[in-house]
Each structure stands twice: as C-alpha cells, then as structure tokens.
Amino acid sequence: SQELEQSPQSLIVQEGKNLTINCTSSKTLYGLYWYKQKYGEGLIFLMMLQKGGEEKSHEKITAKLDEKKQQSSLHITASQPSHAGIYLCGAEDSGYALNFGKGTSLLVTP
Amino acid sequence: GAVVSQHPSRVICKSGTSVKIECRSLDFQATTMFWYRQFPKQSLMLMATSNEGSKATYEQGVEKDKFLINHASLTLSTLTVTSAHPEDSSFYICRGIHGNTEAFFGQGTRLTVV
Numbered sequence A: 001s002q003e004l005e006q007s008p009q010s011l012i013v014q015e016g017k018n019l020t021i022n023c024t025s026s027k028t029l030y031g032l033y034w035y036k037q038k039y040g041e042g043l044i045f046l047m048m049l050q051k052g053g054e055e056k057s058h059e060k061i062t063a064k065l066d067e068k069k070q071q072s073s074l075h076i077t078a079s080q081p082s083h084a085g086i087y088l089c090g091a092e093d094s095g096y097a098l099n100f101g102k103g104t105s106l107l108v109t110p
Numbered sequence B: 001g002a003v004v005s006q007h008p009s010r011v012i013c014k015s016g017t018s019v020k021i022e023c024r025s026l027d028f029q030a031t032t033m034f035w036y037r038q039f040p041k042q043s044l045m046l047m048a049t050s051n052e053g054s055k056a057t058y059e060q061g062v063e064k065d066k067f068l069i070n071h072a073s074l075t076l077s078t079l080t081v082t083s084a085h086p087e088d089s090s091f092y093i094c095r096g097i098h099g100n101t102e103a104f105f106g107q108g109t110r111l112t113v114v
Helices: none
Strands: A004-007 A010-014 A019-025 A032-037 A043-049 A055-058 A061-065 A071-076 A085-092 A098-100 A104-109 B003-007 B010-013 B019-026 B032-038 B045-051 B067-073 B076-081 B090-097 B109-113
Touching: A004 A085, A010 A019, A019 A032, A019 A085, A019 A104, A032 A071, A043 A055, A043 A061, A071 A085, A098 B045, B003 B090, B010 B019, B019 B090, B019 B109, B032 B067, B032 B076, B045 B067, B076 B090
Parallel strands: A010 A104, B010 B109
Antiparallel strands: A004 A019, A019 A071, A032 A043, A032 A085, A055 A061, A061 A071, A085 A098, A085 A104, B003 B019, B019 B076, B032 B045, B032 B090, B067 B076, B090 B109
C-alpha cells in the first residue's frame, strides 16, 4: 500500500514567518490532497494536485507537486494564528480511497 | 453545493451499548462511502469501503461484526459500533464519492464510550 511520510511532525512558528510542510510518497502520486484539521473536528479541503509540476495557491497557501509526482510541499506565507491546526496530505489509491500521512501540527505564536 | 451531512457530531454512550452514525449525501449520489477513524494524536485511518447495495470491504484489523456498515441507498450510509467499549472512543468520519468525481467528507463524529 502507499505510504505517505509527512515532515515535520510538528512546527511552531512566529506569526508572520513563512513555513513549508512536506509530504513524500513511497509510490507515484495520482491525486494528492491537502487538508487542514482542528483535532477531532472535520477536515477542511485546501487543494488537490494531479499533474507533475503542478502548483496551486489559495490565499497565502501554495501547494506544489514535483515533476516525478512523489513529493508535495505546502507553503504558507506570512503565517497567522488562524493557520494553526493539523495539516494532512492524502493520496488516492486505485479504489479512490484516501490514505493519509500522519499529519503536521502547526502552532503559530504571536 | 454537494455535501455529506454526518450526525451526530458528538455522542457519549455507555460501555456495551451500540451507536449508529449516519452519513447522508446531499445534492449528489454517493456510490461509494469510505469510513475513517482517528485516535487521539494520530492520523485518519481507513476502516472500510462500502459501495451502494453491496457488502462493505474492511481494512485489515477492523472487525466487521463490530463495525456494521450499511449502504442501502445512494444517499445514506450508516456505521454502527456494536457493543462499544472505551477503546472504541475515537473520531469517526465518512467520505462520500460518486464515481471518480470529487469526494466530500462528513463533519465527523466524536464518540466517547464511558
């Protein structure tokens, strides 16, 4: 089965700083999803990437999928307290089920 | 827009009782429903996949007799945790998909078994 490795596991950044979260797959990614979650609550869809080299942005969050389609990064510019939460990357398998990485916990300090 | 409505959002039950969680797809027909659970400080783990009108497929280590999944219609799937125990306390969330189009998560259910 496909395994997703997320790094870092947790991150504390000062408000206004930039940060990057990485997601590396053991297999080629055919659909890579980024979600944000407040623990124990529902998932907020951020972005979905499919094509090698694809890059998408929404507000201050940018996600990229590398050319080889085995790694994705999520970059937040000028972080704010509202960005705090758990960021999960998920990859679809052949049956369209999502397998998730272990998540990156982000804390933004004033 | 398309939404999966999941309820209850929170439930507390006594050990030994059963709890039913419902996921309804609104404005689309969920041909497939995925059920996940998330233990504290862990990621979401796929429990089972159900296709409308057929038996669910369970992931390794998930007891099918304990976690009963029903997907009798294209708009409703249910997960029943039978004879719940404290170790079943978790966050359960469904994800509905129609064919290979975009899928939608429910809001999740936090189950606490006391």
